[in-house]
Amino acid sequence: MIMPIHLYGTRVWDGPAKKVTKFDDKLVGLIRDMFETMYNADGIGLAANQVGLQMSFAVMDISVMEDYAGEKPLVVINPEIVESSGEYVMEEGCLSVPGIRDEVTRADRLVVRFTDGNFERVETELTGMWARVFQHEYDHLQQKFFINRLSGVKRQILKPKLSKIKRNEVKSRYPVVSALDEKKSG
Ligand code: ZN
Numbered sequence: 001m002i003m004p005i006h007l008y009g010t011r012v013w014d015g016p017a018k019k020v021t022k023f024d025d026k027l028v029g030l031i032r033d034m035f036e037t038m039y040n041a042d043g044i045g046l047a048a049n050q051v052g053l054q055m056s057f058a059v060m061d062i063s064v065m066e067d068y069a070g071e072k073p074l075v076v077i078n079p080e081i082v083e084s085s086g087e088y089v090m091e092e093g094c095l096s097v098p099g100i101r102d103e104v105t106r107a108d109r110l111v112v113r114f115t116d117g118n119f120e121r122v123e124t125e126l127t128g129m130w131a132r133v134f135q136h137e138y139d140h141l142q143q144k145f146f147i148n149r150l151s152g153v154k155r156q157i158l159k160p161k162l163s164k165i166k167r168n169e170v171k172s173r174y175p176v177v178s179a180l181d182e183k184k185s186g
Helices: 025-040 128-141 152-166 179-185
Strands: 045-047 057-060 074-085 088-092 102-106 109-115 121-127
Touching (some): 025 045, 025 057, 045 128, 074 128, 088 128, 102 128
Antiparallel strands (some): 045 057, 057 074
């Protein structure tokens, strides 16, 4: 089932993503829906709060990128960053912040812990694009967006665009919920 993506400014971002404690069929179904929603929107990562769920998990698949064609999809539940080092700059966008892209500095090597799609706890090293996507989704689970990592000046410039996102005046190719939609439905 394709779920609407909750844009910047919607209520789900007011509260923290809670630790997942039930590893059941319901979670399996949510993970499947999240992948379907992500692929439908041509995304390479999607955090649960982006579909309105205050739960600490995300799905990722970077195999659409030429250099990562052989990579398998990844499910990360209750993720933690144990170590991070290095840095590199790359342009990012986000399904919850349509129409905005900007350069973000991130660590290029991580040691992370999470529960995977087989519900097994894993500790592993991530580098390159995997490290970047992991950090982007991890940020979402801490109620953050890539725009929170931009300079104050850049964020100031983006303000009118962010207001448009709240009013759902930005075109998206996928179903969304905006702050205005939430206000209307009470
Ligand atoms: Zn995002």
